[in-house]
Structures are given as C-alpha cells and as structure tokens.
Amino acid sequence: MDARITLIVNGQKTTVVTDPERPLLEVLREDLGVTGPKYGCGEGRCGACTVLMDGQRALSCSTPVGSANDKEITTIEGLADGDRLHPVQQAFLDEGAIQCGYCTPGMILSAVALLEENPRPTDEQIVEWMNGNICRCNGYEKILNAVRRAASQVKEVKRS
Amino acid sequence: MIEDTLEMAESPRPDTVKLSRRSFVQLLGTGLLITVTEGVTLGQGRRGGGGRSIAVAARIHINKDGTISVMTGKVEEGQGPRAQLSQAAAEELRVGVDRIRLIMSDTGLVPDDGITAGSRTTPSTVPAVRQGAATARKLLTDLAAKRWKVDPSTLTVSDGSIRNKAIDKTITYADLANSADVEEAFTQSVSSDIALTPVDEWKTMGTSVPRPNSRDIVTGAHKYPSDIVRPNMLYGKILRAPSYGATLESIDLSRAQAMKDVLVVRDGQFVGCAAPSAHTARLALEAVAATASWKTVPQVSSREVHAHLKRNSRGGRPRTKGSVEKAMSDSKKVLSETYEVAYVQHTPMEPRAAVAEWEDGKLTVWTGVDGPQRNQQSLASALGVPSDRVRVIVPDMGGGFGGKHTGEAAEEAARLARAFGRPVAVHWTRAEEFTWAYCRPAAVIECKGGLDAKGSIVAWDFASINPGGSAIDTPYSIPNTSILSAGSDSPLRQGSYRCLGATANNFAREAFMDELAAAAGADPLAFRLAHLENTRIRNVLEAVAKHFDWPRRRRQTTTDVGVGLACGTEKNSVVAACVQVRIDRRRARIKVEHVCEAFECGPIQNPANLLSQVQGCITMGLGPALHEQLQFADGKILNASFAGYLVPRFKDLPTLDIHLMNRTDIPSAGGGETPIIAIAPAIANAVFAATGKRVRSMPMEDALRRVV
Ligand code: FES
Ligand code: FES
Numbered sequence: 001m002d003a004r005i006t007l008i009v010n011g012q013k014t015t016v017v018t019d020p021e022r023p024l025l026e027v028l029r030e031d032l033g034v035t036g037p038k039y040g041c042g043e044g045r046c047g048a049c050t051v052l053m054d055g056q057r058a059l060s061c062s063t064p065v066g067s068a069n070d071k072e073i074t075t076i077e078g079l080a081d082g083d084r085l086h087p088v089q090q091a092f093l094d095e096g097a098i099q100c101g102y103c104t105p106g107m108i109l110s111a112v113a114l115l116e117e118n119p120r121p122t123d124e125q126i127v128e129w130m131n132g133n134i135c136r137c138n139g140y141e142k143i144l145n146a147v148r149r150a151a152s153q154v155k156e157v158k159r160s
Numbered sequence: 161m162i163e164d165t166l167e168m169a170e171s172p173r174p175d176t177v178k179l180s181r182r183s184f185v186q187l188l189g190t191g192l193l194i195t196v197t198e199g200v201t202l203g204q205g206r207r208g209g210g211g212r213s214i215a216v217a218a219r220i221h222i223n224k225d226g227t228i229s230v231m232t233g234k235v236e237e238g239q240g241p242r243a244q245l246s247q248a249a250a251e252e253l254r255v256g257v258d259r260i261r262l263i264m265s266d267t268g269l270v271p272d273d274g275i276t277a278g279s280r281t282t283p284s285t286v287p288a289v290r291q292g293a294a295t296a297r298k299l300l301t302d303l304a305a306k307r308w309k310v311d312p313s314t315l316t317v318s319d320g321s322i323r324n325k326a327i328d329k330t331i332t333y334a335d336l337a338n339s340a341d342v343e344e345a346f347t348q349s350v351s352s353d354i355a356l357t358p359v360d361e362w363k364t365m366g367t368s369v370p371r372p373n374s375r376d377i378v379t380g381a382h383k384y385p386s387d388i389v390r391p392n393m394l395y396g397k398i399l400r401a402p403s404y405g406a407t408l409e410s411i412d413l414s415r416a417q418a419m420k421d422v423l424v425v426r427d428g429q430f431v432g433c434a435a436p437s438a439h440t441a442r443l444a445l446e447a448v449a450a451t452a453s454w455k456t457v458p459q460v461s462s463r464e465v466h467a468h469l470k471r472n473s474r475g476g477r478p479r480t481k482g483s484v485e486k487a488m489s490d491s492k493k494v495l496s497e498t499y500e501v502a503y504v505q506h507t508p509m510e511p512r513a514a515v516a517e518w519e520d521g522k523l524t525v526w527t528g529v530d531g532p533q534r535n536q537q538s539l540a541s542a543l544g545v546p547s548d549r550v551r552v553i554v555p556d557m558g559g560g561f562g563g564k565h566t567g568e569a570a571e572e573a574a575r576l577a578r579a580f581g582r583p584v585a586v587h588w589t590r591a592e593e594f595t596w597a598y599c600r601p602a603a604v605i606e607c608k609g610g611l612d613a614k615g616s617i618v619a620w621d622f623a624s625i626n627p628g629g630s631a632i633d634t635p636y637s638i639p640n641t642s643i644l645s646a647g648s649d650s651p652l653r654q655g656s657y658r659c660l661g662a663t664a665n666n667f668a669r670e671a672f673m674d675e676l677a678a679a680a681g682a683d684p685l686a687f688r689l690a691h692l693e694n695t696r697i698r699n700v701l702e703a704v705a706k707h708f709d710w711p712r713r714r715r716q717t718t719t720d721v722g723v724g725l726a727c728g729t730e731k732n733s734v735v736a737a738c739v740q741v742r743i744d745r746r747r748a749r750i751k752v753e754h755v756c757e758a759f760e761c762g763p764i765q766n767p768a769n770l771l772s773q774v775q776g777c778i779t780m781g782l783g784p785a786l787h788e789q790l791q792f793a794d795g796k797i798l799n800a801s802f803a804g805y806l807v808p809r810f811k812d813l814p815t816l817d818i819h820l821m822n823r824t825d826i827p828s829a830g831g832g833e834t835p836i837i838a839i840a841p842a843i844a845n846a847v848f849a850a851t852g853k854r855v856r857s858m859p860m861e862d863a864l865r866r867v868v
Binding site: 018019021022023026029030031035036038039040041042043045046075076077079080085089090092093096098099100101102103104105108126128130131133134135136137138139140141142144 | 236237238239240368370371374375377378379380381382383384386387389395437438439506507508509510511556557558559561587589590768769772775776777778779780801802803807808809810811813816
C-alpha cells in the first residue's frame with residue numbers, strides 16, 4: 001500500500017506517495033533525482049549509500065523510506081554552503097583522496113558524522129568508525145589522511 | 161560458462177565514424193568546437209595511437225573561448241587518465257592544464273584508443289595525445305608565420321600564444337581558431353615523428369595535477385553510469401538462472417503482466433521486466449521467477465576446483481632453454497612444490513550499469529565499460545544492427561580493475577529498451593556482479609628447481625595452469641629452464657583482473673624462490689641478488705631492503721612476527737616489497753602490519769596519482785592474498801555478498817612505506833597494475849619466517865588454518 005511520506009532533503013521539504021518499504025536510497029535517486037548517495041551492496045555492508053538522517057549517519061539502502069518520514073536527510077549534494085565546500089569535502093580534495101570517487105560521498109558523510117560526534121578522534125577511532133565504508137580502489141591511506149586533516153580543521157573552526 | 165581469458169585479446173580493427181559538423185554542434189553546443197570540417201573521419205586511429213594516424217581534428221579542437229578540447233577513447237575509472245592525458249596535451253600545446261577539456265570515451269566523438277587495460281594508457285595513449293597536440297601546435301605556429309610572412313622558427317609559443325619577437329606581436333590560439341585556415345590545417349594527419357618535449361623540460365607532465373573533475377566528485381555532481389537518467393526512463397531487471405549452465409524450460413509471465421505499470425519480455429532464454437521504479441521491477445521479476453522451471457547441469461565446486469583444473473590442463477608447449485632434465489638430475493638438491501590460487505571477483509564499487517535509448521533505429525547507451533568502441537561492436541552484433549547505429553558513452557565510472565571489459569548491462573538495457581520502446585536502465589545488484597561478472601582465474605602452478613653444490617639454481621621448471629602467461633618468465637638468470645602456460649576447463653567465467661595472471665605466477669615463483677633460498681641455506685635477499693642481472697629489479701630490491709632495514713628486521717623474527725620479501729617485473733615496470741606480518745595462531749589470522757614497497761616505471765608523469773595507484777594495488781592485493789575467494793557449489797556462488805566475501809577495509813590497512821623511483825632515461829610505463837604482484841608472495845614468505853610453515857595457496861589464511 002502506498003503511503004504519503006514527507007522528507008526534508010537538503011533543507012527542502014518534499015512529499016512522495018510510494019510504498020513505504022522502498023529503500024530510502026532508491027526514493028532519493030529515482031523519485032527525487034538525488035544521485036549523490038550510491039548503491040554499492042544494498043545490504044548495509046559498504047557505506048556507499050551513507051546519508052545523514054537528523055544529523056546521524058544512516059545507510060539509506062537499508063532504511064525503508066517510511067521510517068524517514070518527517071526526517072531531515074542530508075546527502076552529499078547538501079553539504080557545501082553555496083560555493084564553500086564543507087571542510088571534509090575540502091580535505092578530500094586537498095589530500096587527493098579520490099580514485100574512482102564512487103565511495104567518496106559515503107566516505108565524506110561518514111566522516112562528517114564522526115566529526116560531529118567526536119571532533120578529536122584518534123586514528124583508532126577513525127578506523128573503527130569508518131570500517132563500514134568500503135573503497136574498492138583501496139584508497140584508504142589517503143582517505144584516512146583526509147579525515148585527519150578535516151579533523152584538525154574542524155577543531156580550528158570550532159575554536160575560532 | 162567457459163570463456164577464454166580475455167587478456168588483451170582485442171584485435172586491431174579499423175573503426176570509422178563519420179561525423180559532420182552538424183553532429184558536433186548537436187552534441188556539444190554551438191560554437192564549442194569549431195575546427196571540424198564536414199565529413200572529417202574520426203576514429204580511424206589504432207588503439208593506443210600506434211599504427212595508422214588520425215587527423216589532428218579527430219584529436220584536438222581549439223575552441224573560440226581559448227579552451228582546447230582533446231578527444232580520447234580511454235575511459236576514467238579511477239586510475240587517473242583524465243589528469244594524465246590532460247597533462248600530456250597541455251605540455252605539448254604549451255598551455256596550462258586548466259585550458260584542456262578532455263572528452264573521453266564517447267564513440268560519437270572520440271578516436272579509438274583501444275580498451276583501457278593492460279597499463280597501455282601511459283606507453284601508448286599518452287604519446288598519441290602528445291603527438292596530436294605537438295602537431296596542432298606546429299600547424300598553428302605555421303599559420304601565424306604565414307600571416308606574418310616570417311619563418312616559423314622565429315616564433316615562440318607559450319601559454320597558448322604565439323609570439324613574434326621581431327615586431328613585438330602575439331596571436332593566440334583562440335584568435336587563430338576563428339579563421340577557416342585552422343579547419344583546413346587540422347585535416348592533416350597527426351605526425352608520428354614530431355619532436356616531443358624531453359623529460360627534463362616538462363612543465364605540466366611530471367607534476368601532481370589533480371583529477372580535473374574532482375570537485376564534482378566531492379559535491380556529488382558527477383553522474384556515474386548508474387546515475388544517468390533519461391526522460392521517460394524505466395528501471396529494468398533481468399531474470400537470472402539459479403545456477404551456472406541452467407536453461408529455462410518454461411515460465412509464466414502473466415502475473416507480472418497483470419501488475420500495474422510493469423512491462424515484461426521473453427526472448428528465448430532472456431526474460432526481463434521494467435517498471436517506473438526499480439522496486440516495482442524487482443517485485444515483478446520475483447513474481448515471474450517463481451514460475452520458472454529450469455534444467456540444471458552438474459557443475460564443479462570450489463572444493464575440487466584445483467584438481468579439476470589440473471586434470472583438464474591443456475594446450476601450450478613449454479618454452480625451454482638448455483636441458484632442464486639433465487640439469488635436474490645433476491642437481492645436488494631438487495625441490496618440487498605446487499601452488500594454488502582461488503577465483504576472486506573484482507567487485508568494483510559501482511556494479512555494472514547502463515541506460516539504453518533507441519531513437520529512429522539508432523541506439524545510444526551510457527554504461528561503464530573499459531572499451532567504448534569494442535562495446536559498440538559487440539552491441540551491434542548482439543542486437544543485429546550496423547555499428548554506425550550504435551553510440552556508446554562511458555561517463556567516468558566507479559572502478560573496474562580489469563573487470564569491465566564486457567558490456568552485459570548495456571546489452572540487457574538495449575534489449576529491454578527495444579522491446580518496450582522507452583529508455584531503460586539496468587543496474588546490476590552486488591549479488592549479480594559477484595555471480596555473473598567474469599572473475600580472476602584460479603591457478604595451479606607446479607614448480608621444480610634444482611640447486612648445485614654452491615647453492616645456485618641450475619634448473620627451473622615452471623608449469624602454470626589456467627591463470628594466463630603474464631609474468632611467467634623468470635627474471636632470474638638460470639641456465640636451464642622450462643616454462644609452460646597451459647589452459648584448462650574453467651568452471652567459472654574468467655577474464656582480466658588488475659595485472660592478469662602475473663599475480664598468480666609471481667606468487668608461485670617468488671614463494672618458491674624463498675623455498676630454494678632456505679634449501680640453499682641462504683638469506684632470501686642475497687639469494688635473489690645472486691641470481692639477478694636485471695639492474696632495474698636489482699635497484700628496487702636493494703632500495704626496498706634498505707628502507708625496510710631488512711637485515712635487522714630479519715634478525716628480530718619471532719614465532720609471531722615474521723618478515724618476507726618479493727620482487728617482480730611486468731608491463732615494463734619493476735617492483736619489490738618487504739612486509740612484516742603478525743600471526744594469530746589460534747584464529748589462523750595473518751595481520752599484515754607493515755609494507756615497504758619500491759616501484760619504478762620510468763619517468764613519473766603524475767607523482768600523486770602514481771602514489772594512489774601503488775597504495776591501491778598493495779591494499780587491494782591484500783584481499784586475495786589473505787581472505788578473498790569465491791566459494792561455489794552446484795553452479796551457485798555461495799558467498800555473493802560483502803558479508804561472506806571479505807574485501808580489504810580500513811582495519812586491514814598496514815603502515816605503508818612507498819618509494820617511487822623516478823627513472824628518466826627510459827620511456828614511461830603504466831603504474832596501475834604491477835605494484836600488486838609482490839605483495840602476496842612477500843606475505844607467504846613472512847608467514848614462513850614466523851611459523852616455519854609454508855602456505856602455498858591464496859587466500860593464505862585458509863592455507864594457514866590447515867597447517868597450524
Ligand atoms: S549500498 Fe548501502 S551499505 Fe552498501
Ligand atoms: S575511490 Fe573508487 S571505490 Fe573508493
């Protein structure tokens with residue numbers, strides 16, 4: 001049975017009428033044209049579909065859209081402030097932490113969620129937190145550097 | 161199910177795409193490309209730029225706004241050709257790299273540079289693009305000289321401007337682009353003997369230019385093949401057999417046909433559904449799949465696969481030098497061991513994906529494949545249409561690693577789109593990618609070696625079954641050798657993977673070298689060097705041993721911590737690695753703690769990108785070395801998911817100490833593959849150092865479980 005579901009995606013309120021069991025990932029991509037979140041496994045094991053839901057990290061492939069009703073969803077498209085990139089996005093550019101880039105949106109959003117929760121993560125904490133995100137180009141070294149760099153910048157921003 | 165190994169199997173063929181000015185204007189917007197003359201024939205270059213030459217216009221367009229469009233058939237799947245080829249063009253055109261607009265992998269627009277594989281971009285396409293750009297620069301300079309009625313040699317070019325010092329005047333490429341002369345001039349062929357900028361004068365090449373579209377990646381703006389949407393598009397799902405080799409006997413489509421908004425088609429064994437959402441298409445497919453009856457055939461399982469491959473070994477004749485038989489019998493010591501490698505999948509982060517659209521009998525597909533022109537041909541023949549009615553566009557895609565040479569999703573989408581008269585997207589699931597994409601061949605490799613009284617190898621017999629012949633020759637100096645690459649009856653569909661069979665062959669060879677060293681009572685490093693004349697390999701091996709502090713670390717070996725080394729060469733580059741592992745005997749775990757690797761591929765064209773490639777190769781190599789393997793029985797993959805098939809994650813990342821050696825007196829070779837081949841044998845050798853046990857099969861944690 002279709003249901004009426006309200007989503008606030010990157011600050012914009014939209015309503016969809018659809019099967020509430022559909023994965024949030026597919027509704028974002030197919031119905032709303034928000035293709036930043038990627039499909040990598042569809043079963044919560046790769047992190048490519050990572051979004052923020054009310055500021056918390058969520059795997060949109062394993063989130064039925066019905067459970068996202070009235071929630072604020074942030075995807076990679078909603079992270080920058082106009083032309084100004086989020087520090088984590090900037091850090092990925094500065095470190096060149098991109099190969100094919102398909103894992104990148106999920107990596108960035110995971111890192112954003114981490115730094116929101118813990119602005120001063122240790123290396124072990126970063127690795128522990130990010131371990132659900134797979135990069136098949138195996139660019140982990142540079143991604144780790146990017147998260148470290150972003151952490152130091154987020155700290156500075158918070159201090160100033 | 162059985163498919164010949166796809167190793168660079170492409171054969172040269174002339175591709176001719178006639179493009180009129182009108183088609184360019186339609187495709188790229190008025191005024192963007194100005195140098196195309198009516199009927200310029202594009203795409204007649206051979207792959208990688210060797211062979212027949214192409215018109216400059218097929219490679220380079222000077223745009224009115226001062227930017228320069230450069231066309232290439234190479235695809236970007238994360239290994240860096242977009243930056244590298246932009247640098248190549250910028251270097252020879254004498255412009256900043258930000259002026260280059262690289263148009264990649266669209267059969268309607270670009271020449272055929274061959275499939276993106278085999279580390280060929282660096283040695284073949286970079287020179288082809290440089291020649292095109294250098295020829296364009298020369299033609300533009302000649303035009304300026306004609307205007308000023310001076311000798312072209314009196315003019316200098318920098319930053320896209322041609323300068324006449326004598327009269328203190330400059331003219332830009334963009335100025336010239338507004339004249340008809342350029343159109344005319346660019347119909348000339350790219351000169352293959354034009355002088356290219358020497359390495360010591362490189363300004364753009366040799367620097368760490370970032371991927372030009374990286375901002376679009378971090379903002380989510382870039383559209384991957386699976387992100388492409390066309391008006392009125394449906395999502396398609398394809399019926400898959402329950403096991404390899406099964407044939408469909410009957411199926412009832414009516415349940416799906418009765419579903420709202422669902423379209424269903426059957427054409428022999430091909431059954432597919434499409435709907436406005438993937439979810440509905442999936443439900444429809446499930447409904448028809450439930451009614452299908454199948455005839456299955458017996459299939460080999462992963463438990464018995466190595467015995468099967470060995471039993472069915474076929475073809476190939478050994479290449480011999482000296483007399484191995486005699487040398488073996490004269491040897492003081494003879495060792496003989498067998499090594500095995502499991503089937504693994506590429507699992508690029510983006511599974512196969514395509515959108516197909518038919519218009520007036522012409523097909524356009526957007527898909528993620530390594531060879532757009534090759535895919536154009538295969539689509540044309542599969543669909544029974546002339547290839548000039550098929551256009552293949554490959555947006556920068558989400559990884560390949562040798563696994564996307566074939567265009568299954570494109571063909572499936574094209575069939576559905578034709579049946580339903582609407583654009584259709586087909587996105588493979590992860591399980592489909594695990595099950596129906598081709599995989600890296602398993603291998604059985606039999607090694608036999610003879611040592612003389614001084615501990616030198618005098619006889620070498622190497623028989624490699626199924627992985628293919630890459631890096632099969634020993635780089636060591638041995639007087640009597642016999643080397644065989646044999647095929648077999650592969651139960652799984654197999655094909656290319658990053659560095660092909662070189663990983664399997666180098667694993668066996670370098671692990672066996674370690675066994676011979678131990679039998680000779682020699683240090684593994686000294687033993688290799690004693691047999692190694694190739695100075696490039698010696699250089700990386702000596703460098704890595706020094707950086708790793710091999711002698712000291714080797715002395716510190718304990719029963720839990722061991723070190724190992726390995727080296728190798730393939731695709732005209734050389735690599736050596738030292739690793740340190742920690743063994744958890746109780747859980748049969750091998751933790752790779754530290755990897756030191758030295759790599760040399762001639763003059764480095766983009767250091768940051770090369771570093772990414774080497775890091776990626778090492779880390780990717782850990783997977784099949786330690787735990788990746790496809791398990792299968794009764795024609796089914798039993799671990800077709802990241803839950804049961806363990807790829808490297810953050811926690812597996814060792815400390816990496818990478819040394820890129822820049823050697824400028826030889827041509828550049830590609831660097832995206834060979835760095836993978838040293839890691840597995842170095843680990844095997846380190847496991848032995850710690851445990852005294854040899855692990856002779858990949859993945860090694862499985863092998864360790866059997867011996868400890
Ligand atoms: S696609 Fe959601 S975790 Fe893999
Ligand atoms: S950059 Fe390709 S998957 Fe991470």
